[in-house]
Amino acid sequence: MSSPTGPANGLPVRMPRPRQTGRHRRPEPAVAPEGAPALVLAVPGAPSAASRGLAEEIISIGRSELPGLDARIGFLEGDDASEFPPLSGVLTAVASERVARAEFARAAGHEVPAPTGPDAVVVPLLAGPDGDLLRRIRQALMDSSAAAELADVLGPHPLLAEGLHVRLSEAGLARADRARLFTVTTAADGIVLATTGGEEAVQAAGITGMLLAARLAVPVKAAALDQEGSVAAVAEQLRREGSTLLALAPYLIGPEAADGLLDTACKEADCATAEVLGSYGALGKLAVAQYAAALGITQDAAAH
Numbered sequence: 001m002s003s004p005t006g007p008a009n010g011l012p013v014r015m016p017r018p019r020q021t022g023r024h025r026r027p028e029p030a031v032a033p034e035g036a037p038a039l040v041l042a043v044p045g046a047p048s049a050a051s052r053g054l055a056e057e058i059i060s061i062g063r064s065e066l067p068g069l070d071a072r073i074g075f076l077e078g079d080d081a082s083e084f085p086p087l088s089g090v091l092t093a094v095a096s097e098r099v100a101r102a103e104f105a106r107a108a109g110h111e112v113p114a115p116t117g118p119d120a121v122v123v124p125l126l127a128g129p130d131g132d133l134l135r136r137i138r139q140a141l142m143d144s145s146a147a148a149e150l151a152d153v154l155g156p157h158p159l160l161a162e163g164l165h166v167r168l169s170e171a172g173l174a175r176a177d178r179a180r181l182f183t184v185t186t187a188a189d190g191i192v193l194a195t196t197g198g199e200e201a202v203q204a205a206g207i208t209g210m211l212l213a214a215r216l217a218v219p220v221k222a223a224a225l226d227q228e229g230s231v232a233a234v235a236e237q238l239r240r241e242g243s244t245l246l247a248l249a250p251y252l253i254g255p256e257a258a259d260g261l262l263d264t265a266c267k268e269a270d271c272a273t274a275e276v277l278g279s280y281g282a283l284g285k286l287a288v289a290q291y292a293a294a295l296g297i298t299q300d301a302a303a304h
Contacts, residue, residue, distance in 0.1 A: 032068035038094045038120040039071045039291045040087070040148070042137045044130075044256040046077040047084035051255040054279050055125065061284025062291075069288070070094075074122070076136055087122070087137065091144035095119040119146040121294045123287045126153040127160055127251050127277065128204045130197030151294040155251075156204055159282035161211035164193070164249045167274040173247040174216055188272075190243025191220040192234050194265055195251040198224055205251045212249070219243060222251070225261050235269035246271035253277050 074087030168174035223234035
């Protein structure tokens, strides 16, 4: 039995905080509009335990950024016979579910307006423009029965430069904070920013590289992991320009890189490496931002 001041056992009652008023009040969190298209994260490769865990964590962060978001995962090399169908199958299922919901609502006597906008927005799980993977994602859209929009890749973006900085500092290859006075004896004085996707991807990575260079106050040059000799050539250029302790920063989320590619590049460049971006928290935020941009809305507007 409880009393007006709390339960009988004396435990405090958690009361809802009143909404702040005035110009200092916090903005209400955005929520996905009712009937909004699904966000489908397009993940390169096959659904391994590692790539599934990575994608699920990014999706979880995305849902926390935009509550109510219908978020799915589609692998480029999924299997119709497994619980992880290919991207085209996920998109077809999304479209079918949208039709089924409308039919169910009509059968229940509700007025249901004709659906507008896409069934889904596909967000590539890529830091940069990998032409081959993007072609395969576009093909998956065409192979599905869904009306789907393709969002931009996640980079270049300052949050990716932040993520690269974090991964380098975790590996002991960069100071975590330039403002601190301690030194890291293994800190690199030159960074090879390694990506996949050829020359277009290298140019795009170079934009994030400039942001990373500003954070670290050391030179950063981009190279293509999937072009033979590219990483070694960039490493040699950095050494000619005065860098003596190099580090490789993978401008990768993870699934887009073939096994062994990073190890080979490190041996060719004779340098240590940081981990890939992986499930760095900002990736979920960027995925939702690209979803919103593809729909021509802002996350703040999604609340209304």
